Structures are given as C-alpha cells and as structure tokens.
Amino acid sequence: MNISIIGLGLLGGSFALGLKAKGAPVTILGVDSNPRHASQALAGKIADQILSLPEAVAKADVVVLATPVNTILQQLPEVLDMLPAGAALLDFGSTKEQLCAAVATHPKRGQFVATHPIAGTEYSGPEAAFASLLEGKTMIICEREKSDPAALAVVEQLCHTLDMQMRYMPAAEHDLHFAYVSHLSHISSFALGLTVLDKEKNEKNIFDMAGSGFSSTVRLAKSSPQMWGPIFTQNRQNVSEALAGYIAQLQQFKEAIDARDEEQTKEMMAKANEIRRILG
C-alpha cells in the first residue's frame, strides 16, 4: 500500500514510523516543501521516497495531509481534485470545521476522511517523530457520514494497526471541545512563558529556581508558532470564548487574593481539584 504523507513533521513522521514498526506492508511516499526536512525524513526511514505533491498523490492509495492547518485548508481541495479513484485522503489538522466546509460540496468528498489524532509533543519536524507517538491514542473522525464506507474502512484499519481508539463527532463539536482541552492549554502556556521571561531578565534565576511544576505548565510554550497560529485563526470564535472564560477565572482568583479572601481561593482550588477524577 502506497501512503503519501504531505508534511513530514512530528505527526506525519510518527504515523509512518508507527505503521512500519507494526510491520504494516506500506511504502511511504513523502512530500515536504522544506528540503532539509525531506532529507531528514529519508535519513530517518520515515519516507521511502521523496516526491513532488502531484507525483505522490498520483501514486497513492492513501494520502495524509499533515501540514499546518492553513496549508491543509489550501491543499485539501487541490489534492482531492487530483486524488485517484479508490484512494482515501485524510488530514491530521487540529481544527475540523473549516476544513470540512472547504470540501463540503466537492464531488469527491466521500474519499476524504476528516481525522484528528490526539497526540503530540511540544517539538516539531521529522527529527521529533517517533514510532510510538500514536500508539494507543484516540483518533477523532468528524463527519463520518460524509465519507465513503471504503475510505472510512481504510483509515480505520490503519488506526487499528496503531492500536488507536476511534471516536466520532460532528466537526463543530470537535472544534468547540478542542478549544478548551487543547488550544486553551497552549495559549495558557505561551502566555505563562511570556510573563516569566518578561519579569525574569536573569535566566539563571529561572533555571535554578523553577521546579517541575513550572516546567510542566510552561512546556507547551515551546510549541511551533507556524503550526499554532493557523489553528487559533481557524478556531477563532471558540478559542476566544475559552480564553474569555479563562481570563475571568484568573480575575476571580486575583480579586480573591487582593481581598485576602482565602476562603474564596480555597473554594476555587477545591473545585479545580475535581480534575483529579478526570486525569486520574
């Protein structure tokens, strides 16, 4: 099976490495606009060949769009236009509503499966990819009913090979949830990094004094601006609403602290502790 991966970064690369590690009979045709990433992907055995996008699509049984979501938005209808009959197209974008809308009336819509693998790290590029990234993780499929059963079956089979669990939901619901459980986390981390960098001019101080708590909260501030900028733009309304809610919670904390109202801060923290039930 020829799988053409457009964008040989963390997710695209890990998808390829994961399938190969499981012994799946796949040939990976890689496409990347960055020549350095293309050769790293060859060297790292992510891609078996590097091709141009039209060549890779023409030869594909499955095409994966694993580029930033603004690029996916542009590539999705173009790739669908040139997709061979019987091939399946999927994408790894963290937003789903605008992407699905862009091909809603495309004559080949059925060959597209809108997917979002819930996995990642704060690193990017082919050198960040590793075989077990997707293993055991959740794959969300949106607008399942708009995909042809054959295309859906191919995608589900590949996910099954990686021991991924499938979840199905409408694209709008996906984008709303992910504004809260993913996109907001990233902004909270970026803003925390900026606040601390702004205040602490002496890096040795941050380094020596930051405990594991700070590292864990600020970890996502290392994430790629090229990847996250377009996500926030495409999911603008939900992210803005989530941010407004977050800012309101922080302001309530600040007011309670300013007022020395320790009962109030304790009450808020006790309520936040309920996250234990979810995180385990």
Next chain:
Amino acid sequence: MNISIIGLGLLGGSFALGLKAKGAPVTILGVDSNPRHASQALAGKIADQILSLPEAVAKADVVVLATPVNTILQQLPEVLDMLPAGAALLDFGSTKEQLCAAVATHPKRGQFVATHPIAGTEYSGPEAAFASLLEGKTMIICEREKSDPAALAVVEQLCHTLDMQMRYMPAAEHDLHFAYVSHLSHISSFALGLTVLDKEKNEKNIFDMAGSGFSSTVRLAKSSPQMWGPIFTQNRQNVSEALAGYIAQLQQFKEAIDARDEEQTKEMMAKANEIRRILG
C-alpha cells in the same frame, strides 16, 4: 541525631525518607495534627516515633517545620521559644518574607535557618512522600547572615547528604521570584481546570479528548488548597502583580486572535519559544 519533623506530608516525609535512604544516622520524631497522617508516617517508616510538638522539640537536634505556611507562621515563634540551646530550626515554606519577619527580633533568631526546597508534586500527605524527591534539587536559604554558623552548618550538611544544591538570597527576592516561577503556574493550572470543568459537563469528553498537553498544563490543579491558599495570602502582592501580567498577556493573545492578526500571535509565540533556552 534527632530530627523532629512537624508536618509529615509530602516534603517533610520525603526529607525523612531521603536521609534514611542515604544511611544518615538519624532518628525521626514525627508530629502531625492529623492522627491518620501520623499513623501512615509510622507505617511508611517516615517517623520512628510520634510525639506531641513540645516533646518532639525538647528532644530535637534539628526541628523541621513542614506544615502549610499559615501554620508555620504561627508555629515558628512558638517553636523557637522552646527550642533547646544548640538545636537548629528550619522550615519548608514556599514563602519566606513574612516568616522571616515573624522572628526577626526573636532572641533565638540565630538558631533558625529559613529554607525552601525546590521540589514537590501535585500530591500531598505522607503517602505521597518518596525518598528521592529532594535528591539533586535546589535548597534556597534566605537571610543566611541572620543564622548562626553552627545552625547553618547543620542544615547545609543535611542538604549535602541529599545531594541538594544550595542557593542564598534575600527573603523579599525569593518571594518575588517564586510568585513568577511557581505560584503563578499553580494559579494558571487551577484556573485552567476550572474553565474546562465549567464548560465540559461531560467528563468522558474531557478524558477521551485531552491529550498529554492538557494533562501537563492542568496537572498542578490537583494541588492542595490547604497548602496553596496560605501561600497566595502571604505572597499576596507579588502574586497579584504576576497574575496581572499574565492576564495582560492573555488579553493580548485574545485581541490578536479576535482581530485575526496571525502575525501578532505568531510573534508572541516565537518570543515565548525562548523558554526553550531555559528549560532545555
């Protein structure tokens, strides 16, 4: 050497377990107002005996106050009053300015060493304690010049046994830095937990969809309100200033997202990426 630990929680318990694991010739006299924690500490070999506070202090070569900072504020002058000549007193509070001020003119001030071990997890109580928690971590000592050389030497020797690195700084500087590199992280996490719990009524959704990024950012929301409430109160001004800066950064993000100004969000994220230099 008799070490009396007041508060047999995560830090006090890990300090005891760490010293024992290193083969230090110590007898741990434990004090805890919570009888369940006291028996867990005995069962977990944290404490060799459980005593009342006055008994434990009377028999001590070293006393460690490892209670929440509001309790430390109250216990510090009382314990200093009854501290045997030649014994050293230290505390594990995350705030230092008010604690140091509370005993600034105490006749036995020299026997007190104001310390803050930079270590912790989101869990609390004796069952959360483990021998390696403090190993290789930083111990901050404030107002070193106000401690007697003998008391300082005992504390530094114990830290040395645990392979801890020492850092010295004024109490006010400590509290300012920790508002940024620790206290703010905790509030950002508590507020994130509240925002998501508020929006996502269906816990299955959060559980299935939250990736490792969310878990890492919201981890500290599991922290103890009893421990953190008094920290925010004691470090009120610095924490409030840090929160104001954080809220301003988030608002700037929100404005850029609302205005679809992707260049601006990317610029902010690229600046936040500089945290890589510090976190490695």
